[in-house]
Amino acid sequence: xxxxxxxxxxxxxxxxxxxxxxxxxxxxxxxxxxxxxxxxxxxxxxxxxxxxxxxxxxxxxxxxxxxxxxxxxxxxxxxxxxxxxxxxxxxxxxxxxxxxxxxxxxxxxxxxxxxxxxxxxxxxxxxxxxxxxxxxxxxxxxxxxxxxxxxxxxxxxxxxxxxxxxxxxxxxxxxxxxxxxxxxxxxxxxxxxxxxxxxxxxxxxxxxxxxxxxxxxxxxxxxxxxxxxxxxxxxxxxxxxxxxxxxxxxxxxxxxxxxxxxxxxxxxxxxxxxxxxxxxxxxxxxxxxxxxxxxxxxxxxxxxxxxxxxxxxxxxxxxxxxxxxxxxxxxxxxxxxxxxxxxxxxxxxxxxxxxxxxxxxxxxxxxxxxxxxxxxxxxxxxxxxxxxxxxxxxxxxxxxxxxxxxxxxxxxxxxxxxxx
Numbered sequence: 001x002x003x004x005x006x007x008x009x010x011x012x013x014x015x016x017x018x019x020x021x022x023x024x025x026x027x028x029x030x031x032x033x034x035x036x037x038x039x040x041x042x043x044x045x046x047x048x049x050x051x052x053x054x055x056x057x058x059x060x061x062x063x064x065x066x067x068x069x070x071x072x073x074x075x076x077x078x079x080x081x082x083x084x085x086x087x088x089x090x091x092x093x094x095x096x097x098x099x100x101x102x103x104x105x106x107x108x109x110x111x112x113x114x115x116x117x118x119x120x121x122x123x124x125x126x127x128x129x130x131x132x133x134x135x136x137x138x139x140x141x142x143x144x145x146x147x148x149x150x151x152x153x154x155x156x157x158x159x160x161x162x163x164x165x166x167x168x169x170x171x172x173x174x175x176x177x178x179x180x181x182x183x184x185x186x187x188x189x190x191x192x193x194x195x196x197x198x199x200x201x202x203x204x205x206x207x208x209x210x211x212x213x214x215x216x217x218x219x220x221x222x223x224x225x226x227x228x229x230x231x232x233x234x235x236x237x238x239x240x241x242x243x244x245x246x247x248x249x250x251x252x253x254x255x256x257x258x259x260x261x262x263x264x265x266x267x268x269x270x271x272x273x274x275x276x277x278x279x280x281x282x283x284x285x286x287x288x289x290x291x292x293x294x295x296x297x298x299x300x301x302x303x304x305x306x307x308x309x310x311x312x313x314x315x316x317x318x319x320x321x322x323x324x325x326x327x328x329x330x331x332x333x334x335x336x337x338x339x340x341x342x343x344x345x346x347x348x349x350x351x352x353x354x355x356x357x358x359x360x361x362x363x364x365x366x367x368x369x370x371x372x373x374x375x376x377x378x379x380x381x382x383x384x385x386x387x388x389x390x391x392x393x394x395x396x397x398x399x400x401x402x403x404x405x406x407x408x409x410x411x412x413x414x415x416x417x418x419x420x
Contacts, residue, residue: 005185009193012148013200015178016121020146023179024118028095030173031141038138038169039087045165046080052157053130060154068258068316072128073155082378083134083162090138090383096401097144100410111412116405118144120202123194124386125150125216127208130158135377135384136205137166137180142383143404146179148201150194152208153186160184195220205399207387210314225399227364227390229314229340230260232372235331235357236276237348238269244369245272245347246280252345252372254287258316260388261343261365261375265311265321267331270296273324277301289318296324311338328353332360339363341390343375364390364397 003011023031042049053075060070096116103113122145124136133149140147151159163182170179183190191212195204198221205225206216213226234252236245252263268276273296281301284291292306303322310321311334325331335344343365346357354368365375375398377385382400389395395403 005187005189006193006196009183009190009197010200012178012181012183013121013197015176016146016148016181017200019176019178020118020120020144022176023141023146024097024120024144026144026175030175031095031144032091034141034169034173034175035087035091035138036169037172038134038166039084039091041165041168042080042084042087042134042162045161046077049080049158049161049165050076052161053155056130056155056158063154065154069128069154071256071258073130073158075130075158079131083131086131086135086378086384087138089378089381090142090401093142093383093401095142096405108418109413109416113410113412114407115410116402117408119404119406120145121200122147122386122404123150123197123201123204123222124148125191125194125204125206125208125212127152127212128155129207130155130162132207132386133159133162133182134166136386137163139382139384139386139401139404141170141175141179143401145404146181148181148183148194148197150183150190153188156186191215192219195222198222203404205386223394225387225389225391225395225403227260227340227342227388230262230316230342230388231265231312231314231338231340232261232263232343232345232375233265233267233331233335233339234263234345234347234372235267235325235328235335236269236272237328237331237346237350237353238271239350239353240269240272240276240347241349242272242276245276246283248345248347248369248371249280250283250287253284253289253320254318255371255373257318259373260314260316261373262316263320263345263372264313264315265323265334265338267323267325267334268297269328269331270324270326273297273300277322277324284320287318289320291320291322293322294324297322300324314340328356332357335361335363342388343367343372345370345372364388 291303377398385398
């Protein structure tokens with residue numbers, strides 16, 4: 001860069017703010033054209049994208065980057081197809097912008113309602129996964145927000161190749177190119193400079209490791225949408241159907257290890273432990289998952305011992321903590337004490353137990369008889385997500401279109417004046 005990074009980031013922020021005003025009033029048809037053109041361009045440029053990704057993967061191997069990060073970085077034809085599918089799904093969703101709800105008349109004669117509006121400018125900071133470049137851009141565009149994207153250095157070439165496709169689609173739709181901007185440097189100080197853009201950026205969304213998210217939360221005055229940990233649980237109730245419970249628990253852990261919605265602790269009711277644990281342990285052992293259990297787990301299945309620290313650990317790898325509990329209340333208490341408020345599952349055929357679980361467990365996603373790995377924007381029908389929030393304001397769970405919008409009051413009158 002010929003100019004100081006701080007000045008470059010300020011210029012990007014100002015351009016994003018200007019672009020956000022044009023995008024906020026763009027028609028649904030215009031935004032649709034951008035999304036469809038991006039999808040078509042990704043398909044046409046997939047060879048270039050895979051070539052860039054291969055270069056990133058080779059560099060990651062040379063730098064001895066941890067395998068979970070390498071797994072997230074990899075992007076083949078399947079990954080490109082998923083990005084395209086996500087774009088088209090987002091395109092097919094109802095445009096939330098401009099929707100007016102809750103209209104009501106006041107005794108004074110005025111009519112009051114709420115209009116759905118964009119947040120403005122979204123700053124996205126993320127690691128490894130290059131598909132986030134498309135997910136974030138698509139959701140922001142559909143929700144009428146400009147965005148500044150800062151991907152990880154390990155995915156630098158992949159992100160540039162994908163961002164070039166995004167820019168083509170945005171410009172083809174007649175929108176300002178600054179609607180989506182990728183920070184074109186691997187300089188780590190770019191993150192710090194983005195966190196200073198409180199005059200231009202309305203929300204920061206960090207998506208990556210705990211260290212990144214903690215840093216963002218501490219260093220910026222800009223509101224942050226985030227989750228720190230993904231300590232997810234599956235509780236197998238005494239009233240669970242054993243075969244179903246085994247499949248759900250195994251998939252919740254082993255479908256993908258290095259994801260925030262993977263099960264990290266398995267809880268099992270003492271009455272069903274002897275029936276479910278041995279075959280489930282056998283499946284995990286065959287999958288090379290290291291098992292750490294409480295004393296009662298060890299007696300039933302002969303696994304290694306879990307420490308106190310294991311109950312709050314996010315492994316992001318083939319390690320699982322297992323605890324046999326006295327019942328539903330004990331399971332809920334454990335989850336609310338050690339969990340991260342991300343995603344928790346009950347497996348049961350007892351309706352009352354399922355109702356108690358979903359009411360009492362204080363997490364962003366609570367599931368009944370389904371794998372925790374469904375906690376994902378695409379699977380929830382959001383098209384994609386910019387991240388998952390475990391905060392309670394302003395969005396919670398997978399953050400899709402609605403999470404990237406706000407509401408403002410609109411008032412209709414016909415000459416009414418206020419008389420105190």
